[in-house]
Amino acid sequence: MSLKVQNNKAWFLVLPVLVLVMFSAVIPLMTVVNYAFNDTFGNNQFFWNGLGWFEEMVQSERLHAALGRQVLFTGIILLVEVPLGIFVALNMPKKGFWASLCLVLMSLPLLIPFNVVGTIWQIFCRVDIGLLGRAAAALGIDYNYTSDAFDAWVTLIIMDVWHWTSLVALLCYAGLQSIPQAYYHAARIDQSTRWNTFRYIELPKISGVLLIAILLRFIDSFMIYTEPFVVTGGGPGNATTFLSIDLVKMAIGQFDLGPAAAFSLMYFLVILLVSWVFYTVMVTRDAEQDR
Amino acid sequence: MAWTFPVALFFFLIVALLVVFSLLAIRFPETPRRGALGIQTTRGDRLFITLVGSAFINMGWLYFFGAPLTGALVVSALYGLVVFRWV
Known part of the structure; x- marks a missing residue:
């Protein structure tokens, strides 16, 4: 920690970006806030509704259910992808041809656009023509993601794991590569077990990138829209209607702009809070390491 | 609009x-200072914590008591004072 008083004038250099962000984010956000306090029946006529939409949304069973599903989904995604990503990174070849091949193969899912990933899995899992669906049916497994809520969840989770575990793995791999060999030599001299080497050498060294990976996976999975929209469309019933899917249904499907705006502001607040906590934890960690 | x-x-x-x-x-x-949360904060950080916290206080008030939000405003102001004094 430096006790030097900082000269903050350099912050003025950020002003051009601020102007850009005004147009791309702040003014649209202001529009959303305005919608959240008004009611409209179209024709560009607005009626002041005060806190009405917020009261309705905060009490809404529908929103609570979507939030519950969203938290469950994000929780499962983090619980699966983070350990799996670390495990994959630990077992990847460290150098040579196979290392490059692994890196390329693992980057592939990350390069595929979200809606294409959705389409791939939508077809892959179909019981009538999909490879996975047909194979499951041939093995006698009762699997149908369009009619069974549990199957739909399993499909979405496997799809997300396929799409994004590479990100966690690649970040952890980069972290692992930066550990000097001397640490491993010391561990071997001390006859450290594999677990202890991981716990006291590798994990502390990759914790920085791991935090970033967890933050990215949290934000992405908490805002997930395209893939479930393409694969299940939020169904069967409302089983996979996550927050953003519900939000779009409300805003564009039902054209309830006011409630949807109030809903999205609260959604935004949750993301903002969690991102801030992650960011603060990261910065605090770095500051402590620098000391 | x-x-x-x-x-x-x-x-x-x-x-x-x-x-x-x-x-x-x-x-x-x-200079940033270390307060009750154990993190370094400047005035700007404390302002941010106050504003985000107030938003959640208002949401909570709406959930438990409903409109009007006068009470939530008072709680938020107190919360802001606490944040600026001790965080």
Whole structure:
């Protein structure tokens, strides 16, 4: 920690970006806030509704259910992808041809656009023509993601794991590569077990990138829209209607702009809070390491 | 789009706060301090914590007591004082 008083004038250099962000984010956000306090029946006529939409949304069973599903989904995604990503990174070849091949193969899912990933899995899992669906049916497994809520969840989770575990793995791999060999030599001299080497050498060294990976996976999975929209469309019933899917249904499907705006502001607040906590934890960690 | 005065006032206040705090940061530079949360904060950080916290206080008030939010405003003001004093 430096006790030097900082000269903050350099912050003025950020002003051009601020102007850009005004147009791309702040003014649209202001529009959303305005919608959240008004009611409209179209024709560009607005009626002041005060806190009405917020009261309705905060009490809404529908929103609570979507939030519950969203938290469950994000929780499962983090619980699966983070350990799996670390495990994959630990077992990847460290150098040579196979290392490059692994890196390329693992980057592939990350390069595929979200809606294409959705389409791939939508077809892959179909019981009538999909490879996975047909194979499951041939093995006698009762699997149908369009009619069974549990199957739909399993499909979405496997799809997300396929799409994004590479990100966690690649970040952890980069972290692992930066550990000097001397640490491993010391561990071997001390006859450290594999677990202890991981716990006291590798994990502390990759914790920085791991935090970033967890933050990215949290934000992405908490805002997930395209893939479930393409694969299940939020169904069967409302089983996979996550927050953003519900939000779009409300805003564009039902054209309830006011409630949807109030809903999205609260959604935004949750993301903002969690991102801030992650960011603060990261910065605090770095500051402590620098000391 | 019909822009309404209360929304405009809200954003005007936020922008005014940002400008005031920027000027304060330039005119009276400070060292970050470590408070009750165990993290280093400057005035700007404390402002952010106050604003986000107040938003959640207002949401909670709406959930438990409903409109009007006068009570939530009082709680938020107290919360802001606590944040600026001890965090």
